[in-house]
Amino acid sequence: MSTRNKKKKRTWLKVTGIILLILFIAGGAYAYTVYKSFKSAVETMHQPIERKQSEKREKPVTLQEKDPFSVLLLGVDERAGDRGRSDSLIVLTVNPTNNSVKMLSIPRDTRTEIIGKGKEDKINHAYAFGGVPMAMDTVENFLDIPIDYYIQINMEGFKDIVDAVGGVTVNNDLDFNYEGVHFTKGELTLNGEKALKYSRMRYDDPRGDFGRQLRQRQIIQAVINEGASVSSLTNFSTIFTALGKNVKTNLTFDQMIDIQKNYKTSAGNIQQIEIKETGTKINNIYYGLVAAEEKQKVQNELKTQLELNQ
Template sequence: MSHSLPDQASPPRTRRRGRRILAVLLGLALLAVGAMGGFVLYLNNRISHIAVDDTLLPPDAAQGNDNPGTDPADGESEPLVESPGTNYLIIGSDARPGDAGRSDVIILGHVTEKRDKVYLIHFPRDLYVDIPGRGKDKINAAYAYGGGALLAKTLQNLTHVKIDHAAKIDFTGFQRMTDAVGGVRVYAEEASKESGFTIQKGWNNLNGEQALQFVRERYQLKEGDISRGRRQMAFVKALMVKTLSPGVVLNPVKLTSFINAATDNAVVSKGLTGKFLRSEAIAMRDLRGDDIVFITAPFSGYGTAPNGGAIDILDQPRMESLALALQDDKVEEYLADK
């Protein structure tokens, strides 16, 4: 019985075939890395080109960095505390015909120094407060009188903390961002009948148009603008949670659509650079839904202004407690003491 010798030519062919396969895999990997690199560069470029508005915040001297002084246009600024955390003014504008100059959503966002909590404090637009240089009026009027700078100064005088950054976005942007992430799941405290659909008490899955109606509604709600504010906070939280989910963050199509919607419909103060936003996003990458906490600025009831308008009456003692909590980066203690 004859025995054939092993084929000596076979291993080199196998090795060459293996090298070719390896080369193809490496090539595909390099293409993937290149594509991802291009995607990241695209996102960086979009973020870096968000419109900047220097008037969203007061000048540095009016923020407590120098002697406060007096601005003849909008009154005195009080001495401020730079809290360990970071404070953001977020302005939402419902830019419908005839609504010029309105700030429908006013939020003071406080990110803790450890970047482990985000507190979003909603200031009802009918809250009756002192507006620098204008006397007492609804807080919404501050934006109409002097734009973001006067609104920021009004909030700073209430809290005595410096507002570090500001952003303004119109409601169309919220609608587009909602559709970009594939809709949101929002909890409603009250039911309501909207145009073409019904909001049920409890959880609701909403697309962009439905979300827009959800945050605009107030006439069917028990506490009017206060209830609408809670709806707006619930929506903002739902959008944040959905945006931070792997289904969006790891999906280039959805993430690109979201970034496009946000950058097309937002203006920011000059400190909100692309580099800063990226570093903040990385620092807060472990945030979950329970780490985003909503607060309504304290008010003690409802009343009527001298001009006959309906107002929300500021709870001054509780406001002072909230101000101290912001200054010390201890908002959780304020909430525990409620």
């Protein structure tokens, strides 16, 4: 893989925080010009998909009634003439009753049934086979919860957006070097380039991919914390334009405003959860296998968060 492609990987994670920030505070103290710019960006971002109502819900989510809901975040590396693969998958479950968001990273090598393909494969291949609908269906089947919305992010061009919020602050628990940068233990303030490197390192972490996932979630939460108010940014128009070009979602502008009104306090309580797996090779291909007990534990936690019958 080229250095350029490596640098693109998981850049989307920093911007995910900005998108979540927009979801939760979009309507608050916006001046008219900010509101108008944001609405225009969301209209560009909006991309509905053809997908039948989930069998895992008795009725559709109603954001105006403060129903708990879920969002699948897809970080996609798109290449010319190729749909690409979802290099990163994160599921958010939002509950306004307990004012919390649970954030689950799904390792891309996780072996599971690809819904609509009729075979088991790495979970990140679902997007390559069938786009967003197949990715949503596959994750929904894997976790046994409804996936209500999606946010697809192209990893090109997001470093500048991270820098626009003034960088991020994280608490690093591992001293390491990566691509010429020394990350010491303790509190670190990172710009876009360093935040990308911080979230990408895996092989020198004794926790492997789980350590990387932890840092990815740290970056997301840090961006949310840094952006107390998007309206305070002097270059909001540039940020919204970049989002419009690189982000697709089935959430409408009105739905985002409903989220701001009814779920805003949930953004202050983000709980990170993991799904543990064991690495193995099948026909010389690496997969992550999740034990039945582990999968059930995670499924139960998410179902409780979404207030679903178990």
